[in-house]
Amino acid sequence: MALTEPVGPDDHVQGADDAPLTIVEYGDYQCSYCGQAYPIIKDLQREYGDQIRFCFRNFPIPEIHDQALSAAQTAEYAARGGRFWAAHDALYEHQDRLGNDYYTALVGELGLDESGLSTALDSDEFIGDIQHDINTGLRSGVNGTPAFFVNDEFFPGPFTDLPRLVAALVRG
Template identity: 50%
Template sequence: MSTLHMPVSADDHVAGNPKAPIVLVEYGDYQCPACGAAYPLVQQIQQKFGDDVCLVFRNFPLVDMHPQAQSAAVVAEFAAKHGKFWEAHDALYENQRSLGESFYVELVNSLGLSSDDLKQAMQTDAFEQRIRRDIDSGLRSGVNGTPTFYVNGERFDTPGGFNDLPQVLEEMLRPTR
């Protein structure tokens, strides 16, 4: 079993209670169909477990397979710079089949952000270093596909894959609930 190489920090995208008994780290790709399938499950986990689970998202765009993955990650990071990461993250997954420049412009405009500033960020690779840091931390942690989850620093691998997450988290929390 592999462990999370880079600990969760203030630089991460965190939803929920950072002091939660369970920290769930996801390495994801916004164009990955499996990540899209995991997205509603992660939302259910957040709703069901509330303050007992802290969610962390890290970019891991698989650009060889998903031509919009890198651009979508840039859109999410651009939104994050303006305090709107989770809104962009959710919209990207909820509109996975629409990913592309016209959708990105529509999305940032709906968030009250400047599409011109987004275009500038895309042209200048403004978030390349941030995204590269996530990818590098994933590679050092043994990520070789998406989505890859870590629960309290340990890679989550079960025969049922991410579909087993709710049950495993429930079992982990049972003594404290």
């Protein structure tokens, strides 16, 4: 399987566009496996710095995780205020607190308008953006989370082997 839609300007990206290694994750904020993968990605970013570009795409699975979609909407709301990565990290670091009370408190901590979040959630303002991510994942063969692509190629996992793959690719 290969990534069908390359990383572009509308994606959530950390790292330089010319980094030799690009990791794309399709994730669900309530998925426990995504929560376990989160610190692995953070460690890779710390260890390899500007050699890695990391892209996160939403792939909530609300049939399994009742807070996945609203958590993704909260992250997208934060993105509009320039605070996507802070929200992304907080949602993974506090998976046990996911819910409307936490989302409201989080956006307040991020300095964003709390009532705006409520309006965005009620109106499903960010559903189109999230569905776009889901669709790109489906076209690339994603059927669960977390799903990783490394330099546009599907990484079959387990995600705990990502550090070994990244080390080998960086060494060349």
